[in-house]
Amino acid sequence: MKKAAPVRSPFLEMKGITKRFPGVLALDKVDFSVELGKVISLVGENGAGKSTLMKILSGVLEKDQGEIFIEGKKVNIDGPLTARNLGISIIYQELMDLPNMNIAENIFVGREIKKGIFADKKRMHLQAKELISRVALDVDTNTKVAKLSVAQRQMLEVAKALSLDAKVIIMDEPTSSLTNTETEVLFEIINKLKQDNVAIVFISHRMNEITRISDEVAVMRDGQMVGLLSKEEIEEQRIISMMVGREINDIFAKEEANISDIALEVKNLNTDFLKDISFNVRKGEILGFAGLVGAGRSEVMRAVFGIDNKDSGEIYIHGKKVDIRSTVDALKHRIGFVPENRKEQALILGMSVRGNISLAELENISKYNFIDKKKEIELAEKYIEDLQIRTPSREQKVQNLSGGNQQKVVISKWMAIKPDILILDEPTRGIDVGAKKEIHMLMSQLAKQGVAVIMISSELPEVLGMSDRIVVMHEGRIKGELSRENASQESIMKLAIS
Amino acid sequence: MTVNNKNQNYVVETGKRVLKSSSFNIFIVLFVMCVIMYIVSEPFRSWDNVLSIARNFSAYAITGIGVSMVIIAGGIDLSLGSVYGFAGVIATMAMADLGWPAFPSIILGMIAGALFGLFNGLLVVKAKLPPFIATLGTLSIARSLCYILTEGYPVTDVKERFLFLGQGYMASIPTPIWMMVIVAIIFAVFLNQTVTGRRIYALGGNEEATRISGINVNKVKVLVYTLCSLLAGFSGIMTASRLGIGQPTSGQGFELDAIAAVIIGGASLDGGAGTVTGTILGAAIMGVLRNALVLLSIKSHWQSLIIGFVIIIAVAADQLKKSRGK
Numbered sequence: 001m002k003k004a005a006p007v008r009s010p011f012l013e014m015k016g017i018t019k020r021f022p023g024v025l026a027l028d029k030v031d032f033s034v035e036l037g038k039v040i041s042l043v044g045e046n047g048a049g050k051s052t053l054m055k056i057l058s059g060v061l062e063k064d065q066g067e068i069f070i071e072g073k074k075v076n077i078d079g080p081l082t083a084r085n086l087g088i089s090i091i092y093q094e095l096m097d098l099p100n101m102n103i104a105e106n107i108f109v110g111r112e113i114k115k116g117i118f119a120d121k122k123r124m125h126l127q128a129k130e131l132i133s134r135v136a137l138d139v140d141t142n143t144k145v146a147k148l149s150v151a152q153r154q155m156l157e158v159a160k161a162l163s164l165d166a167k168v169i170i171m172d173e174p175t176s177s178l179t180n181t182e183t184e185v186l187f188e189i190i191n192k193l194k195q196d197n198v199a200i201v202f203i204s205h206r207m208n209e210i211t212r213i214s215d216e217v218a219v220m221r222d223g224q225m226v227g228l229l230s231k232e233e234i235e236e237q238r239i240i241s242m243m244v245g246r247e248i249n250d251i252f253a254k255e256e257a258n259i260s261d262i263a264l265e266v267k268n269l270n271t272d273f274l275k276d277i278s279f280n281v282r283k284g285e286i287l288g289f290a291g292l293v294g295a296g297r298s299e300v301m302r303a304v305f306g307i308d309n310k311d312s313g314e315i316y317i318h319g320k321k322v323d324i325r326s327t328v329d330a331l332k333h334r335i336g337f338v339p340e341n342r343k344e345q346a347l348i349l350g351m352s353v354r355g356n357i358s359l360a361e362l363e364n365i366s367k368y369n370f371i372d373k374k375k376e377i378e379l380a381e382k383y384i385e386d387l388q389i390r391t392p393s394r395e396q397k398v399q400n401l402s403g404g405n406q407q408k409v410v411i412s413k414w415m416a417i418k419p420d421i422l423i424l425d426e427p428t429r430g431i432d433v434g435a436k437k438e439i440h441m442l443m444s445q446l447a448k449q450g451v452a453v454i455m456i457s458s459e460l461p462e463v464l465g466m467s468d469r470i471v472v473m474h475e476g477r478i479k480g481e482l483s484r485e486n487a488s489q490e491s492i493m494k495l496a497i498s
Numbered sequence: 499m500t501v502n503n504k505n506q507n508y509v510v511e512t513g514k515r516v517l518k519s520s521s522f523n524i525f526i527v528l529f530v531m532c533v534i535m536y537i538v539s540e541p542f543r544s545w546d547n548v549l550s551i552a553r554n555f556s557a558y559a560i561t562g563i564g565v566s567m568v569i570i571a572g573g574i575d576l577s578l579g580s581v582y583g584f585a586g587v588i589a590t591m592a593m594a595d596l597g598w599p600a601f602p603s604i605i606l607g608m609i610a611g612a613l614f615g616l617f618n619g620l621l622v623v624k625a626k627l628p629p630f631i632a633t634l635g636t637l638s639i640a641r642s643l644c645y646i647l648t649e650g651y652p653v654t655d656v657k658e659r660f661l662f663l664g665q666g667y668m669a670s671i672p673t674p675i676w677m678m679v680i681v682a683i684i685f686a687v688f689l690n691q692t693v694t695g696r697r698i699y700a701l702g703g704n705e706e707a708t709r710i711s712g713i714n715v716n717k718v719k720v721l722v723y724t725l726c727s728l729l730a731g732f733s734g735i736m737t738a739s740r741l742g743i744g745q746p747t748s749g750q751g752f753e754l755d756a757i758a759a760v761i762i763g764g765a766s767l768d769g770g771a772g773t774v775t776g777t778i779l780g781a782a783i784m785g786v787l788r789n790a791l792v793l794l795s796i797k798s799h800w801q802s803l804i805i806g807f808v809i810i811i812a813v814a815a816d817q818l819k820k821s822r823g824k
Contacts, residue, residue, distance in 0.1 A: 307710060331712025345710055348703035350770045359700060360711045362693045369692045413711065 009072045011036045011199060012057075012088075012168055017066035019052055026052045028223045029066070034168055039190060039200040041210045044220035045243055045493075046293045046458050050203055053220070054170050058090040059083035087167035091157045091174060099146035104128035106145050107160050131159040135189050151182035158189060162198075169193065170201040175209060176294065187213055205292050205497050207236045219243055240497070244460060244489035252465030253440040255448060257284040259468060262319065263452035264335075264421045266304060269313030273476045274299055277313070281421070281452040286443060288467030289456040290492045296476040297456045298340055301423045305337045306330045317421070331360060333421075336414030340425040340456070342403070346410040349399035353391050354380035356398050356409050361416040383412035387442065404435025411442060422446060425456045440466060460489045472496050523819075524764060524779040527812075531786050539793045547789070549672055555759075555785030556678035557733040561752070562759040562777040563685050564729030567722045569760055570689075572702035572769025573629040575723060577618060578730035578756060580640035582749035585611035585731030587644045590653040590744025593660060600660035604735055611731020612724050614640055619720030637753070644746035653744030664740030674736055678778070681729065686774040698722060702769025730756075758805070759784050762812040783808070 010033040019027040027049050034040055042050050055061040057068070059080040068075050070086055077083050083090075097106050104125045112119045113127070128141040135155040145153060154174055161169050175183045190200055190213060204210055210217060217229040219242040227242045229235075260283045269277040274296050281287040289297045302308040304315060306324040315322055317333050324330050330337070339345035348356055357380045358365065365375040380394045387408045391401055398409055407427065414422055424443070428436040443466060447453050457463045463470055470482045472495035479495040535542040561578055568575045589607030592598040598606070614636055621632035666673040689695040697718050700708040709715050730749075738744045763780030765772025787808060791801045 305710075326714065327709055327712045328714050337710060339710055344704075345706050347707055348700050348770065350703050351699065355696065355700070359696075359708075359713075362696060366693045369694060371691060371693055371696065373691075417712075 009069070010034060011071060013069040013072075014053070014057065015067045015069070017053065017056060017068075018064050019049075019056065019061065020064050026223050027056075027063075030220070030223070030225045032218060032225060034199045034201060036167065036199050037194050037197045038215040039194065039202055039213050040216040040218060041202045041204065041214040042218050042220065043204070043210060043239060043243060045460070047222075048220040048243070049223040050220055051172070052223075054090060054172065054201065054203070057083065057168075058088055058170060084164055084166075087165060088170070089161035089164055089166035089168070090170040090172065091154065091161065092172050097145050097153055097156065100144060102142050102144055103132065103139070103148075103156060104141040106156060107131060107163050127163070128159075131163050132156065134162060134192070135159045136185060149182075150177045151179070151185065154178070154186065155189065158193075166198065168199045168201065170203070172203045173205065174202075175204060175206060183209070207239065207497050210234070210239065211236055240490055240493050244493050252462070253437055253444055254286075254466055255444040257286075257444070257447040258450075259284045260450070263317065264304075264454075265316040265319075266300075267314040267316070269300065269303060269315075270311045271299065271303055271308065272311065274303065275477045277478055279471050279478065279481070281454055283420075283450045283452050284447050285468045286447050286453045286455055286466055288463040288470040289454065289473065290458075290460065290463045290470055291473035291479075291496050293458055295473040295496065297473050298425050299476070300473070301337065301425055301454065301456065304330075305335060305423065307337075331417065334417060334419050336360075336417060336419035336422040338407075338410050338414060338422070338424040338427055340429065342406050342410060346413075347398050347406060350397055352395045353384065353389065353398055353401070353409055354394040357383050357412045357416060360413050364417075379416055383408075383415060387412055387415075388438065402432070402435075404431040404438070407431055407435065407439060411439065415446070419451055421452045421454070423454045423456075426458065427455060428457070428459075428462065460492055463487075463492065464489065474498060521764060521773055521776045521779060523815075524762065524776060524783065524812075528779055528783050528786065531783065531790070535786065535790050535793070539790070542790070542793055549675070551785045551789045552678075552782075553672040553674045554788070555781045556672075556674040557737055558756055558759050558784060559678045559778045559781035560681050560736070561730045561733045561756040562763070562781050563681055563774055564726035565753075565756050566760040566763070566765055566772045566774070566777045567685070567689070567698055568629075568726045569757070569765050569767060570702045570769060570772040571698045571719060571722045572705060573622065573719065573722065574757070574767070575615075575618065575633045575726050575730075576630065576753050577614065577633040577636035577640060578726060579749040579752035579754075580637045580644070581611045581614045581727045581730045582734030582737070582752055583644050583746065584614065584640040584734070586734040586738035586748050587648055587653060587744045587746055589735045590656050590660075590738050591647060593657045594653050594655040594744075600657045600662075603657075603660065604663065607735045608728055608731045611734065612728040614731075615724035615727025616720065618727065619723035622723065623716040623719050641750070644748075648744070648746045650746060652746070654742075656738075656742060656744070660739050661742060662739070664736050664738070665742075674740070677732075677736060681732075682774050682778055689774060694718065694721065699770055702771075704770070755784065758809045762809060764816065783812075 012034040014030065014032040017027050017030045030049065030053060032053060044050050052061065056063045059077045059082055068077055075086060077086065098109060107128045108124050113123050114120055125141045132141065135158045137152055137155045137159065145156065148156065158169065174186060178186060193200060202213060211234050214234055215231050217234050217239060218225060219227045219239060221243060229238065262280045263283045265280040267278050277300050291297050299308065303310050306326045306329050315324055322333055324333065343349060354376060358376045361379065362371060365372050365379060377394065383389065384391065384394055389405050389408045391405060398406055401409065428439055443453055443455065455466060464487055468484050470487050470492065472479050472482065472492055474496055479498060482491055541547055561582065565575050565578055585607040588610040589603045592603035592606050593600065618633050618636055621627045622629050663673055668676055689698065697708065697713055700713065701715050701718050705715055734749055737748060759780035760772060760777050761767065762783055763772065763776030765776065784805065787805060788801065791804060
């Protein structure tokens, strides 16, 4: 099969790239290469290592081990500027442009063309005009970037890359905020770039786009490169099974609970991002929410909990229609919410363990607004003991606790209100294995006590291991629901990226 | 034995906490300042001088306690100097122009001040203005109202009984000092013992987390701005009583001194930290410093310069301690 063609090294080659973060091996001897005039897609679950790899390539992160070659010559990419000079450009998901400046200024920011000491506006606008015409952007170069659509801004980013003489353009989920027509335009540009002998690294979660546009697909999982598919081998089912193909060998602390009446029902919830969200969760049930990051799972919970506004939709608790407009209302209906970012959204870091645990329950342990300190201490001591929060004392500031213990404090805060419904958003992210298991046990216990538990998790084994039922979301919609028996990594992933 | 041990531990723990607290550091600074002054200055030692210092800084302390709540909640109030002046003008005008007795006039002045705070709070939570901008606006508005109402002239002709608030004595202690003590006790209890007080700290510590804990943060914000202006207004009325006139210019630049007292007292402009004790100590340091500069015959032009440095050094020392703690 193999042709004995002359050995031609690819334009860019990454070899044995290893990157360690505290406690995690983010990249484990990854090889990756890019050829000019081709589109290579990089796929993998969240946390597989795609972004880390691309950040190393574009000079944002430093690698621990490994080598990078361009045209066979070893290079040392020690910063974004070096990467840029080597012809590597990255277009981020969040656009990095300057909205209050015009198109020409954006393209030439930091490297203005000068005539003497003055900026040569005429030449910059002339060159900008030519560049944007290459990416089919047909607007006046004096237009402020803030006035452009997201798609147009993305094209501007491509134009900027071209002005830098980019040989390799990395596009990190470029289509995630584009409409179908806009995506078509982007694909046309990509094809044109291919003809101009530019290499594209395309990061996306959308299978149909990947299968359509890629010349090669590189699949990553858990920090490793697990496969490279050539044009003929690219097939959706194959990519999915490579993405998730890990063994589930964790045993989850899942216990049987008596699942009874519906505790919470959400009907036709809509916001500007969420479309027609309906689901329910029963007493004693753990309902898993799966999907990729950005699928809208957290947004659903924020709307249900009254943090964000709803455009329409109804919420029923124990069969009764309720109006939740603020978190105060949510608390009244005994809903607890463990948000995804502990430090930003859940904890008062400078406050004591005691103060954090009692925060949502204060009204019930006070008289005429005066806190009953004895009751407060009892409450704190109870949860420190029940949940085995490892802290030198209840007066310790929460910022001095480990991640797992901090998370237990957050969960304690909600257990203290005796919730009927508890929503947990990524409850075990960034937590060590031991604490993770304890939190799983806690969820099982709460379900056994009749609490309706909703768990968002991006870790498929966790979703599969803990949930009685699984709702899968993609781009603001619910794509399907799987029973515990019918769910598998493949079936979830398929719904999550369809 | 164990009980004894536990008690002993408790004493040791509490002792450690006191020693580590920023209030203790400030107390040491104040103490050292006093010792030095005691040694170098004869007139500093007199009881009258002590009372005079305390009476002078009581206005800073009372207003400082008000603004400390705003700062603890993560906000800022620049308008309080003008609100201070405005409340004094309203109270004295009620007596001079309307012929009201002293007590209702004082109440009216305080309500006028508190309304400005309510306005500040609503600007922050409803119009979503940054506190700095909202209160910068009211700073200007309230001051201008002072001039409009008085046409720029001081309001004289106040009631005899009104003077008691600023000039009187109770048990040989000047009334303003009593007022400071009462306000301090009320608000120390409020901040430490009540649900609302706890929420003020939580809000400044992490607004998002506080909201997600089912707490109406807007209500807390409006309350702290209102209380701040109420106390600023009260201080302003007390000062009007002290001087016997309502000055339209009273309290100009006062906001910065009050905020300085709070910051020297260990509060963080990031919110979430600060105590009533610290604020009083901060105000006391400013008071002793002012007195010392006078007693040491340092020209008044130099005083602000020295106070400026004290503020910078106090905050820098605190920052240094914090970053080393991390």
